[in-house]
Amino acid sequence: MNTVETTKGLAVVTGASTGIGYELAKCAAQDGYDLAIAADEAQIQDAAMKLREFGAKVEAMQVDLSTPDGVRRFAAGISALGRPIDLLMANAGRGLGKGFLDEDVHDAQRVVDTNISGTILLVHDIGNRMRARGQGRILFTGSIAGFVPGTFQAVYNGTKAFINSFSFALREELKDTAITVTCLMPGATDTEFFERADMLDTPVGQAKKDDPAFVARIGYDAMMAGEGDVVSGWKNKLISAAANVTPAEMLARQHRKMAEPGSAKN
């Protein structure tokens, strides 16, 4: 990474190459922030080029955030910028469809390592920098999936239950500081997520989904307003409200109807 010099604030966004993360980075760039962004594949450099069109200085790193080494390299790259971090959007994540016993266990492990382990390692590092400085805003991309036992997506939903829960707890721990913690909880969103999770033959894989720009805007605005959590879209608000009063066994049964492999009509 090259050192940049500017008077604007710095926003860190993980998983910014596509989907919700790219749109979150765009919100920050449009708002006048410079960016440090990361993703696992080379496409992150294409995203950086597009984000520069909004006037932001963008440092992009291709790092595997499912590994401690990848997180360390990203954190070191951010340090090399020599700038305080104003915003952290911990968004990188991946899904995985199919029955748990039919999944490659290493793929399942990678979902946990990316969505949970890599996320908490990075947030621990940057959260401490924010605390030392006495300010900062953190946004997690959780999910309404975290409220529902994810039959045929069991590991993924479990990771999102972790993120939702972790976010609320961290917010409470930091309530007497000037660091805000917000959890964005989207429903099904039109990104590369379902294809990557091998879920295109499921009803949820084929359903109409929310626009990632719409979802990201809701999350970004909630973070800037210092809100604790936000569910994007009224249908998802209804789903999450219903999930809170429905027995877990029934939720697991309903999730089968959305996510059973090969059960899509087309």
Ligand SMILES: NC(=O)c1ccc[n+]([C@@H]2O[C@H](COP(=O)([O-])OP(=O)(O)OC[C@H]3O[C@@H](n4cnc5c(N)ncnc54)[C@H](OP(=O)(O)O)[C@@H]3O)[C@@H](O)[C@H]2O)c1
């Ligand atoms: N789409 C939905 O329906 C939905 C709903 C609720 C919540 N979410 C959450 O939203 C977040 C973003 O997902 P999305 O829907 O925008 O999907 P997406 O388009 O597949 O984006 C995922 C992003 O995370 C990055 N990523 C994945 N694994 C990584 C790793 N090991 N190291 C570094 N970067 C990694 C990807 O980069 P590479 O391509 O380079 O790996 C990509 O930039 C995830 O946390 C997801 O769980 C999605």
